[in-house]
Amino acid sequence: MNRKRPSCLMSYAKILLILTLGLAACTPPPEELLIENVTIVSAHLDAPSAPQNVLIRDGVIAEISVEPIAAGRQAQRINASGRFLAPGLMDxxxxxxxxxxxxxxxxxxxxxxxxxxxxxxxQQPRSLLYYGVTQILDPAPLLAWREFEAAPLAPDLMRCGEIPNAAGGYPLNQRDDSDALALYPYRIEGEATPEDVVARIAADGGVCVKLYLEDGFGAETGWPLFDADMLARIRDAAHAHGLPVIVHANAIDMYQIALDARLDILGHGLWNWQWPDGEPPVVATLDRLVEQGTGYMPTHSVMAGLGGQLRPDALDDPQLADVVPAALLDWYRTAEGQWFADELAADFPPDMPRGEMADIFGYGVGRAQRATGYLHAQGHPLLLASDCPGSPTFVNQPGLCTWREILSLNEAGVSLQAILEAGTINPARQLGLEAEYGTVEPGKIANLLILSANPLEEVTAWDRIETVILHGQPLSRQTLAVQ
Known part of the structure; x- marks a missing residue:
């Protein structure tokens, strides 16, 4: 499977835009890049390596050796003594x-x-790279993926084909009719069968199929869902094309439908524990997930972002300035920019302080962390997944979301080894991309990170990136921040 390499081929208008934003000049990747004396941290290794030399040629890892490697005279060299080389992260x-x-x-x-x-x-693709995200999966790219891929520097983008529920169901019920026609081209309606729609997704380059099991937000229920027969037809059609099925679900009853249908990946953590009678069967549901080997995306950042949106000091976080354009950050501070916070607050008593409202969303984060911790204790592999921004929350910004998700996994008791695997080899395996991504080995795409600390010793190493390497092109981290 071919992946986009960084390119300097762009229109005159785009060059002017880059110069206006003060971004680093776009230079083609070197034909050869030699990283010398670096310690490799990779999921395929039992422990960090002894200092190694890594030769990258034409954007691919060509050779790794403890002995000196002969590179061409024009090769770019990085002396990485005392540094750590890890695979780039996949959100x-x-x-x-x-x-x-x-x-x-x-x-x-x-x-x-x-x-x-x-x-x-x-700025979006650069913000992702700033936090070491060199690959992303977008399960619902709408129409923006072409613009994202056209950026001069951007993480490699994998995408699903999104199949919404029938009219009246989610997410079509969140749009008016004209929006739905444009935003959701893979609808099963009229003469379009599940098999037809999945075939179009595969032909259009999708690497997965996205479904929704959502019958209502909060106490609301009754939104229509696909029945068991339709779910089975979509699953079988997807598997015939080698595509896994990712399902939006975050509640126990929706999980059970997904597990009954043997869908492949749950696209959200289990934070909704509402149950009509007695103790909610959280453990039994998670045990089924483990038994069936179902993929799991914790997405703690969704609930954390909703709470963060309501905190009065949310925009004072200095990390936002690295990834949010200044004009947009200023707009968030306006009355108009607070629209979503006001919308969230409208669901609470009018005299309740917003900090207390934010704390209520914290209960959802706690439940999600407990579910994640339980699965980790069972040895179940996790997928690093932020669902950024998750909703119109201005605190959930690209890249920063992923970093906060890593911190939340750590808070949930997930080991540093499992966090490394969640962000590298696990998603590559789940999507059938492990021949290209996920470890630091010859033959893999050279999407890599040079870190000043060992991520198997301290979680903060993932925020101590010195150089991002994208298809063999080294990028100083600071050049990726908002200028």
Whole structure:
């Protein structure tokens, strides 16, 4: 499978945009890059390696040796003594078409602010790279994936084909009819059968199929869902094309439907424990998940982001300035920019302080962390997945979301080894991409990170990136921040 390499081929207008933003000049990757005296940390190794030399040629790892490697005279060299080389991270649930604080591209309020939208789309891929995310899976890319891929520097993008429920179901019921027609091209309706729709997804380059098991938010229920027969037909059609099925689900009853249908990956952590009678069967449901080998995306950042949106000091976080264009950050501080926080607050008593509202969302984070910790204790592999931004939350920003998800996994008791695997080899295996990604080995795409600390000794190593290597092109981390 071919992946996009960084390119300097762009229009004159795009060059002007880059110069205006003050971004680092785009230079082609060297034909050869030699990283010398570096300690390799990779899921296929039992322990960090002795100092190694790593030769990258034409964007692919060509050779790894403890002995000196002869490189061409024009090779670029990095002396990485005392540094650690890890695979680039994969965020297995990131939405390129949803703008924090503005919502989905193409509809209001995002469509009302074209200048802010343009600034965000220019910075989004760089913000992901800033936090070491060199691959993403977007399970619902809408129409923005082409623009994302056209950026001069961007993580490798894998995407699903998104099949919404029938009319009246989620997510179609969140859009008006004209939006739905444009945003959801893979609808099963009229003469279009599940087999037809899945075949189109495969032909269009999708690496997975995305479904929804969501019958209502909060106490609301009754939204229509696909029945067992339809789920089975979609699953079988997807598997015939070699595509896993990812399902949006976060509640016990929705999990059980997904497990009954033997769908492949649960796209959210189990944070909704509502149950009509008696003790909710959380452990029994998670045990079924382990027994069936179902993929699991914890996505703690969804609930954390909703709570964070309501905190009065949310925009004071200095990390936001590294990844959010200044004009957009200023807009968040306006009355208009607070629209989603006001919408969330409207569901609470009017005299309740917003900090208390935020704490209530913390219960959902806690349940998600407990479920994740339980699965980890059973030895079940996890997938690093932020679902950034998850909703129009301005605190959930690309890259920063992924970093916070790593911290939350650590808080949930997930070991540093399992976090490494969750962000590298596990998603590669789950999506059938392990021949290209996931470890530091010859033949793999050279999407790598040079860290100043060992990620198997301290979780903060993932925020101590010195150099991001994208298809063999070394990028100083600081050049990827908002300038």
């Amino acid at each position: 297995s649930h990131h939405h390129v078409a949803f703008v924090p604080g503005l919502g989905a591209m193409g509809v209001t309020p995002a469509s009302d602010h074209p200048a802010l939208l343009e600034a965000y789309m220019a």
